[in-house]
Amino acid sequence: MIDRSQIIPVEKHQRTKKWMDTLKKEKALWLLVLPGILWYLIFAYAPMFGLVIAFQDFSPFKGFTGSSWVGLTWFQQFFHSQFFGRLIRNTLLLNIYNILFSFPVPIILALLLNEIQHSRYKKTVQTISYLPHFVSTVVVVGMLTNFLSPVGGIVNLMIGKLGGKSINFMIKPEWFRPLYIISGIWQEAGWGSIIYLAALSGIDTQLYEASIVDGANKWKQLWHISIPGILPTIIIMLIMNLGHILSIGYEKIILMYNTSTYETADVINTYVYRRGILSGEYSFGTAVGLFQSAINFVFVIAANRISKRVTEVSLW
Amino acid sequence: MVGGIEMVKNRLSIGDRIFYIIDYIFVALVAIVALYPFIFIFSASVSNSAALGRGEIWLFPKGFNTDAYEIVLEEKAVWSSYGNTIWYVVVGTTMNMVLTTFTAYPLSRKNFSGRNKVMMFIAFTMFFSGGLVPSYLLVKKLGLIDTRWAIVIPAGISTWNLIIMRTFFESIPQSLHEAATIDGCSELRIMTRIFLPLSLPVLSVMVLFYAVAHWNSYFSALVYLNDQKLYPLQMHLRKILIQYNQNEMLQELTQGRDVVGQSVRYATIIVSTVPILLIYPFLQKYFVKGVMVGAIKG
Numbered sequence: 001m002i003d004r005s006q007i008i009p010v011e012k013h014q015r016t017k018k019w020m021d022t023l024k025k026e027k028a029l030w031l032l033v034l035p036g037i038l039w040y041l042i043f044a045y046a047p048m049f050g051l052v053i054a055f056q057d058f059s060p061f062k063g064f065t066g067s068s069w070v071g072l073t074w075f076q077q078f079f080h081s082q083f084f085g086r087l088i089r090n091t092l093l094l095n096i097y098n099i100l101f102s103f104p105v106p107i108i109l110a111l112l113l114n115e116i117q118h119s120r121y122k123k124t125v126q127t128i129s130y131l132p133h134f135v136s137t138v139v140v141v142g143m144l145t146n147f148l149s150p151v152g153g154i155v156n157l158m159i160g161k162l163g164g165k166s167i168n169f170m171i172k173p174e175w176f177r178p179l180y181i182i183s184g185i186w187q188e189a190g191w192g193s194i195i196y197l198a199a200l201s202g203i204d205t206q207l208y209e210a211s212i213v214d215g216a217n218k219w220k221q222l223w224h225i226s227i228p229g230i231l232p233t234i235i236i237m238l239i240m241n242l243g244h245i246l247s248i249g250y251e252k253i254i255l256m257y258n259t260s261t262y263e264t265a266d267v268i269n270t271y272v273y274r275r276g277i278l279s280g281e282y283s284f285g286t287a288v289g290l291f292q293s294a295i296n297f298v299f300v301i302a303a304n305r306i307s308k309r310v311t312e313v314s315l316w
Numbered sequence: 317m318v319g320g321i322e323m324v325k326n327r328l329s330i331g332d333r334i335f336y337i338i339d340y341i342f343v344a345l346v347a348i349v350a351l352y353p354f355i356f357i358f359s360a361s362v363s364n365s366a367a368l369g370r371g372e373i374w375l376f377p378k379g380f381n382t383d384a385y386e387i388v389l390e391e392k393a394v395w396s397s398y399g400n401t402i403w404y405v406v407v408g409t410t411m412n413m414v415l416t417t418f419t420a421y422p423l424s425r426k427n428f429s430g431r432n433k434v435m436m437f438i439a440f441t442m443f444f445s446g447g448l449v450p451s452y453l454l455v456k457k458l459g460l461i462d463t464r465w466a467i468v469i470p471a472g473i474s475t476w477n478l479i480i481m482r483t484f485f486e487s488i489p490q491s492l493h494e495a496a497t498i499d500g501c502s503e504l505r506i507m508t509r510i511f512l513p514l515s516l517p518v519l520s521v522m523v524l525f526y527a528v529a530h531w532n533s534y535f536s537a538l539v540y541l542n543d544q545k546l547y548p549l550q551m552h553l554r555k556i557l558i559q560y561n562q563n564e565m566l567q568e569l570t571q572g573r574d575v576v577g578q579s580v581r582y583a584t585i586i587v588s589t590v591p592i593l594l595i596y597p598f599l600q601k602y603f604v605k606g607v608m609v610g611a612i613k614g
Contacts, residue, residue: 022429028503029422036419039472047446112339128347134592136532138550142557152578157371218335251535276449289447
């Protein structure tokens with residue numbers, strides 16, 4: 001009779017040996033990839049382990065091991081805070097407006113650019129439309145503040161010439177969302193169209209030729225060939241958008257908002273920045289951030305699964 | 317579609333004709349809207365400031381002068397922050413390129429056993445992260461706060477760029493690799509002598525993406541730097557373009573006091589943005605390719 005306990009170590013030994021052999025053979029490749037792995041471990045994974053402080057009363061002097069555990073205190077504090085509803089509403093609304101108004105623009109632009117027959121004209125427009133993408137957020141917000149300034153800003157000067165009353169746009173809560181969305185469209189519509197143009201160029205030209213024979217006009221071609229042809233790309237982009245439904249480009253908001261527009265402009269990310277970094281409430285800030293990442297993670301998985309079932313398009 | 321054009325050209329239906337008219341006009345409008353702010357800012361920066369204050373500038377400059385530029389270029393903070401930004405761009409981009417190519421190359425090798433596992437390990441970070449506060453505490457713990465390294469090291473790799481580069485490497489024929497291995501080339505040699513020279517388009521796109529990101533970044537400086545001597549250009553811009561203005565608006569200052577300030581601000585925008593706008597047209601054909609490579613297999 002064979003003693004089982006003796007077999008397993010041998011198998012294990014062989015497996016380790018085989019593993020060592022591959023490692024030796026691929027030594028050069030592993031050495032190349034090592035700095036990258038280390039970077040991800042330190043700068044992407046270490047902060048994930050740092051999330052434990054969301055459940056602690058963290059103090060930098062006591063460290064991760066010395067700080068006391070407080071369970072879900074910070075989460076409860078956040079859920080019961082007077083700002084909770086406002087933060088969720090602002091974040092969701094900006095994202096929903098983004099999907100409703102900003103998301104379709106690059107698609108429409110790509111569809112229309114794709115139909116332009118003069119390649120020079122098309123190229124010129126493309127080159128110009130990508131330009132705003134390369135302007136920094138600081139400059140974009142700087143343009144907004146200066147164009148809209150009540151003190152000599154071009155927009156208010158024009159309003160004045162037309163006999164209207166000057167509007168102090170940047171401190172009006174009702175103007176924050178439109179300005180955020182419109183400036184976003186200005187900056188990213190052209191650049192965003194590249195991906196759809198790439199998808200459009202992959203559509204079989206025979207489909208268009210056949211449709212002409214069948215008497216389809218341009219509008220019908222758009223609707224029945226071009227749009228279905230790029231639908232997988234649209235869905236992928238939509239999933240990725242839904243994946244950060246609870247976070248929004250806060251670098252721009254931090255530049256744009258001020259105490260008088262918090263009502264519409266303050267989102268979860270900016271709140272985390274103010275409480276977690278500026279006020280140094282590390283544990284509370286981490287807890288709010290974790291709440292946000294967790295919801296986002298659930299959203300991207302759900303969106304991916306729904307899309308996989310309905311349209312057979314998925315991220316993974 | 318291209319094949320069909322000649323066929324249809326002579327007998328465009330009215331519907332199609334309307335389509336093309338709307339299409340060309342719409343596309344032209346897009347170009348105008350994208351370009352107009354730049355034209356206005358340039359014209360405003362070289363115009364007579366009184367004319368600017370009266371709202372007479374809307375397209376072409378009036379009363380041409382370069383006073384605003386003289387004021388901008390005399391300011392020390394502009395030069396020192398410009399210098400800092402150049403440091404961040406050069407050091408940061410170099411580090412990005414080394415890390416990204418070194419990591420992307422093995423991940424593109426079909427015979428690399430760790431390929432899928434390492435890729436999963438990396439891709440996961442696109443969907444979940446520790447967030448702002450833990451990242452800040454890490455940088456603090458590493459003693460990087462108020463050093464230049466806080467700006468470049470945490471921004472070491474962009475996963476998106478890594479995937480673009482890996483996809484490009486994958487498109488290079490495997491047979492080249494096999495032939496080189498038979499000739500006794502080491503992996504490092506194969507990468508630097510065969511793969512990298514064949515990847516020049518995607519490499520230049522990566523350099524552009526990384527360099528522009530460093531040039532435009534302000535947030536890491538806002539969070540990690542207190543020492544103004546280390547501030548990049550964007551932090552300086554934030555001060556003069558946004559903060560001064562917000563203070564004025566909150567105080568609701570009287571009309572007309574800010575006339576000189578406006579043209580100086582516009583001149584500052586031009587000075588800070590021109591380097592990017594200058595290199596941009598030369599690299600444009602490459603980066604479109606770069607985005608497409610990423611799009612095919614994201």
